[in-house]
Amino acid sequence: MADFGALEIRRGFEELQISLPVPHSDGRKPVYGLTISFAGASASARETTPSLLPAFCPERHINRDGSFCLYWRYVDDIVIDGPEAARAWWETLLRFLQLQTRAARRRHWPDGFGRAHGAAAATHQLRAELAAERLGDRFSAYLADRRLTVLVKGDGPEGPAVRVLQDGRRLYAVWMRKRRVVNLRRPCLCPAGARRRPTVLRACGDHADAAATLALELHGVVEEEKLFWKAASGTPCCGTMDGCPLAATSTLVPQTGAAA
Known part of the structure; x- marks a missing residue:
């Protein structure tokens, strides 16, 4: 203590x-x-x-x-x-x-993932975390380790889809308009465990809904963070963090004693 x-x-x-x-x-x-x-x-x-x-x-x-x-x-x-x-x-x-x-x-x-920037983004993040928990520990770990990303593609009769990627590799996609997984007959994303055959997604409890929620809420995090950084654009940047979006749009203000 x-x-x-x-x-x-x-x-x-x-x-x-x-x-x-x-x-x-x-x-x-x-x-x-x-x-x-x-x-x-x-x-x-x-x-x-x-x-x-x-x-x-x-x-x-x-x-x-x-x-x-x-x-x-x-x-x-x-x-x-x-x-x-x-x-x-x-x-x-x-x-x-x-x-x-x-x-x-x-x-x-x-210290891990931390909270997304902005109250609205953090709300989407929380919902994504809860959805990931429903899909199992593996998805919670992917999310905490920032291994899940999303990409919006397509504009056909069904509208755009949110693709969920793990380490850059496509896992599944969700129709934004219908808020459902594109292929509900695919094997479920959860571990098969002792089952001889994996259950299809649409028949595996609430996992189809959890997968759709995870994708859409991750997309919500991305969009809200874009708004956050846009609003912060031009604010002086301390220059102490690699990859900070503020650095590209702001004047650098060097920090001489930043707890190094």
Whole structure:
């Protein structure tokens, strides 16, 4: 468990200003000057004067106002209603800051898939995760490891279709207009297990619906993230993350002390 005994705190009416040492496995303990803001049973954090972290970086989960995106409030919120919840919040903050150091060194976010950018995109992502769970652990792992992508193709009588690719290889396709898998007679996507013959998709429980939902919600993530990055276009880029879409449309603002 984390030891928060070294905290230096100055109290305000709705805010705390703190100096928080963040321990790392190599023995370093960078000290972050943070402002913690409260609203009811929720709290948020930001670097009081950005020095160790960028002022804004979607890829590092730092919002436009400098606040940290510690979790998605609508799904995994931490309601601070007692000592245990308060400790969970502080430990989440500590873990976030430790990941920031790794992100600065690796130039990409190190902790799995993370949440898609923007509230609408995150909603699509959650639905995709739930659909993947219905298809089995393999699909959940593909999704978490970013091995699933989508591609919209065609414009015939049935309209366009969303193709789901795993590592660039086509798995199946879904009609966007009808919201169903193109070939329902194909073997189901779930593991066959001990069955001698794989069950066709249309006859394998709710897997046809799960496959269609997964494809359409992944497409929703892609479209919403496009809108997010379009809205952010022109905002200064910190230049600390490889492949950040902001870098192509923005002025580079070098970060001299970004928690490396």
